[in-house]
Each structure stands twice: as structure tokens, then as C-alpha cells.
Amino acid sequence: MFSHFSKYTVPQPHKSALITIDLQNDFVLPGAPAEGVGAASAASVTGKVAQFYRERQLPIIHVIRIYSLENNAESVDICRREAVQDGLKLVLSGTEGMQPVSQIIPEGIVADAELLCAGQVQRISATESILYKPRWGCFYKTCLDDLLTQLGVTTVAIAGTWFANCVRTTIYEAAAHDYRVVALRDAIAGIHSDAENDLSKIECGVCDANAWLELIR
Template sequence: MKAPYENLATPYTKLNGGSCALLVIDTQNDYGDTKGAYPMPDLAHVIPVICGVIDLFRGAELPIVHVVRLYKEDGSNVDPCRRWQLEKGELRAVIPGTWGSQLVASTNPTGAELDAEALLAGEMQELTPREYVLYKPRFSAFHATSLEDFLSARGLDSVVIIGITFPNCVLAAQLSATDRDYRVGLVPDACTQVNDEGLLAMQNKGVQLMTVDDLRELLSRM
């Protein structure tokens, strides 16, 4: 699916640029760096776009939440669909404290390492006054996390979602956000493994598909 996108843009689905947060999903070295354990195939294109979107939100002084996975070596916090592989040694990714678990360097505003202990305990790690890291124990950024409280406390009713990977954690975040009546935007060029069927399904749920230029225009009207 190519831009310009024909979105279901209604008074209830249009993004509010001034009350919008950016959710950056799983941009960690094991997935988002070619030297990682499980690098995505389209990183050369996607990572620079992710960085461009992050820069737009930084420039607009809007909240950014880097949502991450951390798999304990004993597998105790791993999804049932992956736990057996980890226990057998067939899966080793985003282990707390490893290079692979860290944010991709070009997305990290300070270069700070993740505070795995605090994140696994459910705390958000502040990187800057407007940029945070949040650990999610499952596919959705909203499942068993403080994300909804974070957004509500700041009066935010809109989220833009980007990151890794579109069919899994990006989709899960979108569905959870939509179920909570957030206005949802997505930048397809800033997501890995995008497919047209998935984009169409999102549009049918009111998600606003956007180019980087679309997003820049939205934020410029704040």
C-alpha cells in the first residue's frame, strides 16, 4: 500500500497533534541491528525512518516511550509460545544486561544503558524529561504495564506507533490502543515487515496511516 493513504478520518479518529505520544516498539539491538541475534530484513530502510520520526517528536517536545522486551535467562517471563525454545537454548535474545537488549544506538537520546532491574519491576526509566523506556512482558505495550496511566496522567488521547515488528508487537500495541479509544497513527515506513493486508485492517479500525511528511505537517500545526 502506497501513500497517499485514504484513511477513515473522522472527528473521533483524527490525531490530536498537541496531545500525542510516540510509541517506539522493540528497537533493540537483537532485532534492530544487523549484528543482533534476530535482525529484521528491512533495517537499512526502516531504522533511519524511525530515527526521523523520533526527531520530529523531540522537536515538538512531545512524549516518547521506547517499549522493550527483556527475556530472563530462565525463561520465567517469556511468552508461552517462545518459552520452550528459550529453555532448550534455541532462543537467546534481549537478555537483560546484554548488548542485544539495549536500544539501537541511533534511537537512544543519551546512550544510557537500560536499567533492567527497575524495568522488570514495572518502573519506567527516564532518559530525558520527555523520553522514557517501558518494559512489556507480552506483545502489547499496554498489557500489564503502566502505559495507560502514563498517557492519562498527561492528558494524551493520541498515539503514533512505529518499530519492530509490524505483524507482532506493533499490531498488538495498535489493537490495545484502539480498544482503549485512543486515536492511533502509524508510519508504515517506520515499521519492519509491513504488509498491505495488515495496513488495510488497521485503516478499517480507524488507524491513521501516515508518511513522515504527513506527521511533520500534523505536528507543525500544534
């Protein structure tokens, strides 16, 4: 599948981590403030991938956004800040909307907004965690790189919503940090053929989730 990649970019499935991005109630559930086309399907596929990784004790990191109205809403991206200040209720700290969707995390786990916004990693298990990101990319002002290094990860498998914003930014950040990158096509909302062509130029692999899991098997 990745035979045309160089020795530096070919994915290493057994040294991979699953990174889930912004698969939260306010972005995914029907009727949610920022529900988008394909988000529910991406969450469903991601849930199956997460369970596969969980059973094999491979690393999973759920990266989420949390907005707060404190400090003049500086936790909110500037393109959304005015709307949130004017009353848009989107992934607000302490709400159900900011919680990861139930499909992707173990039953009973609740994201701790206070802990996460303080820059701490919320450990679910020895191989599964939740992490807060303050902007689009999962590496920007987070400890994600350190966490992946500690786990011995060389390859990141990316899932989430939406490709145009946080997913694409994270893919390019991962490549800039010298990770081998795989975009799980059917686990990413909003990905399209032109985007896949662009990703091929940086030797980011693109495949369906089942094909990737088969490589791990």
C-alpha cells in the first residue's frame, strides 16, 4: 500500500498511535451547534478503530477543544471568538457539548475540563489519554510530541473532524515533527480527492480504516 514511500516516511503500524481530533458532542451529534456533514460517520468508524487499538494496547490520544468565556474568551479561535462572546454555545467548559462522543472512549469516562485546560494529560489507561489543544493543530502549545516520544511512537494514524481545519493542520504539524503519518479516509469528515493528492506530496498515507487495521493485524 505504501511501497512508493521512502524509508523515512513508510508507516510503521506496530509503532503507531491513533490520534482522534475534535470528535466531540457539539461537532458530531445531530442538531449540535457545529454539526457537520460526515462527522457522525467519522465518529462511528473512529470508535471501531479505537476499540481495535485498545484491545491491542496501542496508544490512543483523544485531542479536544474547550472554549471558555473567561479572560475575554482568549481560549477561542479569533474567527469564532466574537460569536462565542455573543452567545454561541460551542464546546464550552463543563458542558456536555465539550465531551468526546461516546463511541470513541470507554464507558463512564468524562473529560476533566479544569485538568485539561491546565495543560495536563488526562490518563484513561496506560495507553489511552485525553489532551486539550488551544488552537487548530494538535501539536500547537501542547505536550503531544513529548507524549508520543515517551510512548515510542513513530507513526500517527489520524481521525476526526474536520479535514479543512484541525485535521489538515495536525497532519502537517506531525510531518514537521518527523512523524510518519496516515490519514484514515473514512474516519475523517470532509476529506476529498484534491486533499488526498496534496497529502501524497508530503508522503502522508491515505487509506480506509479497515485497510490500516489489516496492516496492524
